[in-house]
Amino acid sequence: MTTANAASAAPPPVDLPYRIIWRSRALRQGAHRSTQSGAGGLFRDLATLLEYRDPRRIDLRQTLRDPFGTLHVRRFEEKSQIGVTMLLDVSGSMGFHGASRKMGLAADLAQVFATAVRRAGDTFALYAADDHVHEELSVPPTRSRAGEAEMIAALRAYVPKRRSASALVEAARRIGQRRNLVVIVSDFLLPDAELEALFETLIGHDVVPIRIVDSRESAALPSWGLLELADLETGRRRLVAMRPSLKAEWQRRIEARRSFFRTLAARYGREPFEITDSIPWDRLGAHLAAGA
């Protein structure tokens, strides 16, 4: 990891709490609220013994109160697991190396999420996509630790090519029908239509967009001078005679794009979390723990 920034050089936390506000339908036991009844700690409701044949949990008080003498049983929520999927944008724009390396930040996130998800007993999947889904960087849904280190190393070593992020939609389709917690890690510099299609595809899932931005691409633009910029995705070159008025215009455009994304994200999922230059782990943890 070659990030210059001290904050992002801090070791990533081992655990990242995340919470969901919906109920998992998974049968496998886990750490999240689910629709299953079982041996959880949280009281859910009462049922007759005929409905729920678990004589171990006969509620004596309720049974005695019943004038018809029906046997009542307490039902408890069982905690289930969920599937956590990370959609990782490895398109050209993620190769930007400004105040930090976007790919480095993305790899940090993948590492922490993989660890946290494994510890929570959930399944973790990762799909990396630019204009096609990268099989070598992707990890199918798994609860195993095997391959995790290789995955992280591969992500860190990966240098994004000059490609668009058009296959993110395709990666999103791979997630399947069961509701997943989907973390999208990207700079969201996608055409508006593609962005909309991506969120549309993920409509059945709990979507947590994490937007990686670099201060050097907008806030810290120089006020004066000549910049010869090459678009990382299209390769198009553009000479820019930067001056305060033009800088303001650029920032206005970038902000317009960001606000479009935020509106879209808010409509389809959770409020997006933004990472500028370095990952504020505690704020990210709080954001994920809020669950909405």
Next chain:
Amino acid sequence: MNLALATPMVLVLLPLALLPLLLSSQRTQSYPSVEGIETDPLSVALDWLLRIAGVVAIAALILGIGGLHRLGRTIEKTGEGAHIVLLVDRSSSMDNTFAGRAPEGGEESKSAAARRLLKDFILHRDHDLVGVAAFSTSPMHVLPMTEHKGAVMAAVDAMDRPGLAFTNVGRGLALALDMQEADTSPAARVIVLISDGAAVIDRKVQEQLRAAFARRPINLYWLFLRTEGTPGISTVPAPDEQDTPQAMPERHLDKFFKSLGISYRAFEAENPQAVADAIAEIGKLERSPITYFERIPHEDLKARAFAVAIAAMLVLLAAKLAEVRLVPESEEA
């Protein structure tokens, strides 16, 4: 524009001048996405300016290295003037003053005065073609028709040499006519005869001259530097005197010229001022249109090519100095 190169081989390199159109002189910096950000007209203009400056710098350098120059050439122009033959009497009497003595002190001989005034005349006639012939005992072809002022000046200066005794006007005129004959352009032709006396022209020579003058129109001016006290052109002999060419050569030469049926004027001058007036008069009269050739010398354009290259490179240098980086180089991996 007749441009040429000393080393045309360098033109092989000229396609290199197109490189700035393909490659930028600025260091490119990666930027996530410029989509959705409109191009700025000033930046676009600047981009093209830098590219063109690059093309110009390379092309100018190549041309400079190749030794760019403009070929010397002559161009045809139209002005006012004439083709003039100065026919100068070199007889020894020309070296005397107008008073007929050898010059002493500040005095000026006839030839010196004529020389000075003729040179002045030639200097002020920009587009004339001038030939010089001299005569005394026999005619001398001094200078063919030329526009080269320096040569004409030198030829007029050469009148300084001491002359011979005899004055052979007839053969001198024949030579002047020959010189005019060689020139085929439609410009006005002028013969200016400068002499301080006349002589008998042989009958046979007279016939030849008559025929030659008849062939084409020639303006003849006779600048007669008359010595004080000698008979002039218009001196009518006294009844008791002989009216023969031998006795009064000036009067008979004038008559002969008048009988030629050409445009002819005689100026009688008894002092340098009169000579100047006569020459000015000739200058006024000879103002017909003339086509002349102006010579434009070979010009070395290397220095200019390099200057253009430097100017273009200064533009590029300014752009280079104005370059800023998104990411400081110290932070680059």
